[in-house]
Amino acid sequence: MKLISQPGPKTDFSMLLLFTIVVLTMPIWLAPIGAGYPDLVQKFAIYGLFATGFNILFGLTGYLSFGHAAFLGVGSYTAVWSFKLLGMNPVPAVLLAIVTSAIFALLIGYISLRRTGIYFSILTLAFAQMCYQLAYSVLTPITNGETGLRVLQSDPRILDGVITSQTEDGGPLITNFFGIDMTKTWETNIFGIDVQLNAGFYFCAFFLILGSYIAMRIFRSPFGMMLRGVKTNQNRMNYTGVNTRPYTLAAFVISGAYAGLAGALLCVTDPLAGAERMFWTASGEVVLMVILGGAGTLMGPMLGAGIIKYFENILSAFNKSTLEGMLGFLPENMLDGTISVLSLFVGEGWHLTLGLLFMVVVIFLPGGLVEGAKSILLKLTGGGSKKSASAQAAE
Amino acid sequence: MDALILQMMNGLDKGAAYALIALGLTLIFGTLGVVNFAHGALFMMGAFCAVVMQKILTLSVKVKDESITFFDAYKEVPYLETWYGETGSIIIDWAVPLSILLTIPVMMLVGYIMERGLIQYFYKRPHAEQILVTFGLAIVIQELIKSMFGANPIPTPAPEMFSGTAPIGSWFGLSENIVYPWWRIIYLIFSLTIIGMCFAFLRFTTFGMVVRAGMNDRETVGLLGINIEKRFTIVFALAAVVAGLAGAMYTPILSPDYHMGMDFLVLSFVVVVVGGMGSLPGAVAAGFLLGILQSAASMTEVKEIIPGIDQIIIYLVAVVILLARPRGLFGLKGVMED
Numbered sequence: 001m002k003l004i005s006q007p008g009p010k011t012d013f014s015m016l017l018l019f020t021i022v023v024l025t026m027p028i029w030l031a032p033i034g035a036g037y038p039d040l041v042q043k044f045a046i047y048g049l050f051a052t053g054f055n056i057l058f059g060l061t062g063y064l065s066f067g068h069a070a071f072l073g074v075g076s077y078t079a080v081w082s083f084k085l086l087g088m089n090p091v092p093a094v095l096l097a098i099v100t101s102a103i104f105a106l107l108i109g110y111i112s113l114r115r116t117g118i119y120f121s122i123l124t125l126a127f128a129q130m131c132y133q134l135a136y137s138v139l140t141p142i143t144n145g146e147t148g149l150r151v152l153q154s155d156p157r158i159l160d161g162v163i164t165s166q167t168e169d170g171g172p173l174i175t176n177f178f179g180i181d182m183t184k185t186w187e188t189n190i191f192g193i194d195v196q197l198n199a200g201f202y203f204c205a206f207f208l209i210l211g212s213y214i215a216m217r218i219f220r221s222p223f224g225m226m227l228r229g230v231k232t233n234q235n236r237m238n239y240t241g242v243n244t245r246p247y248t249l250a251a252f253v254i255s256g257a258y259a260g261l262a263g264a265l266l267c268v269t270d271p272l273a274g275a276e277r278m279f280w281t282a283s284g285e286v287v288l289m290v291i292l293g294g295a296g297t298l299m300g301p302m303l304g305a306g307i308i309k310y311f312e313n314i315l316s317a318f319n320k321s322t323l324e325g326m327l328g329f330l331p332e333n334m335l336d337g338t339i340s341v342l343s344l345f346v347g348e349g350w351h352l353t354l355g356l357l358f359m360v361v362v363i364f365l366p367g368g369l370v371e372g373a374k375s376i377l378l379k380l381t382g383g384g385s386k387k388s389a390s391a392q393a394a395e
Numbered sequence: 396m397d398a399l400i401l402q403m404m405n406g407l408d409k410g411a412a413y414a415l416i417a418l419g420l421t422l423i424f425g426t427l428g429v430v431n432f433a434h435g436a437l438f439m440m441g442a443f444c445a446v447v448m449q450k451i452l453t454l455s456v457k458v459k460d461e462s463i464t465f466f467d468a469y470k471e472v473p474y475l476e477t478w479y480g481e482t483g484s485i486i487i488d489w490a491v492p493l494s495i496l497l498t499i500p501v502m503m504l505v506g507y508i509m510e511r512g513l514i515q516y517f518y519k520r521p522h523a524e525q526i527l528v529t530f531g532l533a534i535v536i537q538e539l540i541k542s543m544f545g546a547n548p549i550p551t552p553a554p555e556m557f558s559g560t561a562p563i564g565s566w567f568g569l570s571e572n573i574v575y576p577w578w579r580i581i582y583l584i585f586s587l588t589i590i591g592m593c594f595a596f597l598r599f600t601t602f603g604m605v606v607r608a609g610m611n612d613r614e615t616v617g618l619l620g621i622n623i624e625k626r627f628t629i630v631f632a633l634a635a636v637v638a639g640l641a642g643a644m645y646t647p648i649l650s651p652d653y654h655m656g657m658d659f660l661v662l663s664f665v666v667v668v669v670g671g672m673g674s675l676p677g678a679v680a681a682g683f684l685l686g687i688l689q690s691a692a693s694m695t696e697v698k699e700i701i702p703g704i705d706q707i708i709i710y711l712v713a714v715v716i717l718l719a720r721p722r723g724l725f726g727l728k729g730v731m732e733d
Binding site for chain 2: 062064111114115117118119121122123125126127129130133134136137138139280281284287291344348349351352354355356358359362363366
């Protein structure tokens with residue numbers, strides 16, 4: 001009997017192909033629901049990558065880190081420093097950010113992984129808070145404290161003169177991928193939809209697809225199986241003579257590098273790094289994304305990241321007058337009451353919606369949206385009873 | 396030397412707040428086995444009970460301002476002052492201590508509803524899910540408070556009587572320079588009383604005995620025919636009251652705003668872990684210890700040697716203790732040690 005059914009390489013390939021198409025056409029199919037503009041699709045790609053990386057740690061090993069925002073921040077700072085010293089090309093910035101955040105993750109992971117469970121969560125939280133506090137206070141020469149680190153005209157940027165013959169005329173500095181400005185947007189019309197295709201988004205999308213491919217390979221590899229073993233029962237793994245520490249540490253470093261990459265990409269589209277990216281609520285947000293989508297599933301984290309970022313942008317832009325416009329069909333006496341209730345959940349109060357959504361998901365759908373959708377599909381097709389029985393037998 | 400004593404004293408009141416929150420967290424963890432990330436929100440709700448009390452007491456009526464004669468001017472006068480005159484304004488002045496009367500029933504109700512409505516379904520779930528659901532709840536509470544009271548801190552002064560400073564130094568024959576705000580002394584005494592009451596309650600009453608037995612071996616207590624779940628619900632409500640009282644009395648020291656709960660929560664968790672998960676004396680001792688350490692580290696002399704130490708000292712201590720002594724300072728053997 002096959003214990004865990006794994007899709008073969010063929011389905012994986014078609015899945016990846018489908019995923020690539022879906023990601024690349026995001027500005028087109030998201031445009032009708034008002035989410036196709038460059039700023040937001042970039043966020044989808046970047047936070048999708050962040051959540052995918054976090055999922056490699058949390059989804060596979062079950063170690064709940066509350067400090068991953070620190071790596072995001074480290075990645076951002078490294079990227080901006082690379083812009084300052086090496087020039088506005090995003091490639092060295094991204095590479096350096098991955099390396100630096102991986103080193104950070106190695107150090108923090110080496111210490112934190114000596115404990116499990118809630119102690120691990122507290123340790124990572126402590127380290128992240130230390131990074132955050134230091135970035136605000138002592139490390140101001142490196143991080144520029146509260147103002148945030150930005151690129152200045154007076155910075156050396158030694159490679160800028162070599163690769164591209166950029167003549168500076170005092171305009172704002174824009175990240176530049178071998179001559180293509182990252183903020184450049186082509187506006188076209190496809191099938192009657194106004195579409196904005198943004199260079200920065202495609203740069204991020206490339207890394208998102210690459211990152212998802214690597215995550216998929218990890219999920220399917222023996223290394224991934226080892227990590228799942230840690231989640232299921234670490235003691236039993238230890239009793240069989242496996243030293244699990246190197247595996248969990250590797251997972252921690254990989255997910256830290258993903259976070260650093262995401263941080264660097266945030267700076268590619270907007271070259272500014274601030275310490276608030278490292279605050280512990282930012283770490284909480286990525287946990288939310290993964291849980292919402294479904295921890296341990298491949299596509300879940302990306303889905304969760306997309307939903308949270310979408311609601312953040314759409315709901316927080318709502319205000320009383322847009323609500324009045326939408327609910328104009330209601331009778332007069334009901335209108336005021338409905339609006340005053342609904343306005344609690346939108347605009348400034350969208351965090352309330354987020355908190356409620358989060359609670360509902362944890363209470364009723366511990367597996368996240370992907371698992372929920374799967375079980376509904378199984379029930380609908382009627383094939384559920386047979387499969388779940390065999391799954392129970394496997395457990 | 397004076398500076399050192401002064402900083403130590405400053406750390407005490409913060410430490411007292413940490414200790415009270417950590418005490419509640421430990422009680423909940425020890426009895427129900429639940430990691431409650433919404434405990435900071437309970438602390439904040441207590442603080443806002445004080446705000447509500449202040450608002451109730453200063454409910455005002457518009458009366459004609461007699462001092463302005465050439466046009467009709469109106470001013471707001473609290474009802475209490477129109478009814479009782481001088482006594483009324485004294486009552487208003489004492490809003491914060493009086494808010495205890497409001498905080499206790501409100502927090503007890505909140506704790507009861509929270510345990511019956513949400514927490515009881517999470518006894519058997521993994522700790523990660525408990526953390527996540529209570530974290531979600533904390534966000535919800537925080538946002539509700541924000542939408543009701545706004546985002547700005549609301550000043551809630553201590554009674555006039557306690558607004559000055561006490562010459563602590565001259566009491567003990569030390570330097571005259573050592574002075575300490577009266578309200579902080581009150582807070583310290585108050586929190587020590589609460590801590591003492593909690594310990595006495597657990598130590599000397601039958602109810603407390605059953606709870607302690609339940610903490611040790613829940614199954615056996617259940618087999619003896621005692622409805623331990625019901626008592627644990629009451630323990631949860633008590634922990635909520637302790638956190639609420641800590642918050643209500645803390646308002647003159649720190650004007651309450653909607654994110655104060657989260658700020659205290661992170662540190663209180665560190666306190667619990669340093670003290671030892673499930674150890675009540677550990678939570679109290681670690682609370683005071685970390686409060687004092689934090690104050691001591693923010694002295695300029697210390698900061699000159701190690702810059703930035705005041706920002707990270709608590710986390711640094713937590714890391715060192717967790718690595719050197721996994722079960723915390725007073726932790727019991729075998730309680731979540733791995």
